[in-house]
Amino acid sequence: MAKKFIKLTTIRCFPNNDGQAKSKYGNSKWKPWKDGSPADIHLRSEASYSVQVYENDDGTLGINIAEVQDYESSDSIADGISQGGLKPVGDAINKKFQPAAGPVDVEGLADDDIPF
Numbered sequence: 001m002a003k004k005f006i007k008l009t010t011i012r013c014f015p016n017n018d019g020q021a022k023s024k025y026g027n028s029k030w031k032p033w034k035d036g037s038p039a040d041i042h043l044r045s046e047a048s049y050s051v052q053v054y055e056n057d058d059g060t061l062g063i064n065i066a067e068v069q070d071y072e073s074s075d076s077i078a079d080g081i082s083q084g085g086l087k088p089v090g091d092a093i094n095k096k097f098q099p100a101a102g103p104v105d106v107e108g109l110a111d112d113d114i115p116f
Contacts, residue, residue: 011063
């Protein structure tokens with residue numbers, strides 16, 4: 001089963017230069033934003049979340065919060081192709097790399113023929 005990460009918000013934290021601060025980073029004026037504009041953010045107890053922390057080049061920290069959802073899909077390379085002329089190429093790649101319908105007998109195959 002695949003996982004889908006739905007971005008909820010990003011938080012930017014700045015280094016605390018105040019010698020009395022117990023935390024190394026903070027942001028006392030942070031407001032919730034989503035998709036480039038102010039928005040309410042709701043966290044649910046039954047949902048799972050992914051939290052990632054990044055060090056930015058300017059010495060700040062970026063914190064990303066995303067909801068994790070399980071889903072089943074059959075991803076297709078051709079789905080992301082917007083140019084009509086290249087769609088057949090994506091379809092051909094999908095056909096070539098479709099998972100095998102059953103077990104593959106690897107005895108007698110050369111290394112180049114093994115599908116993994």
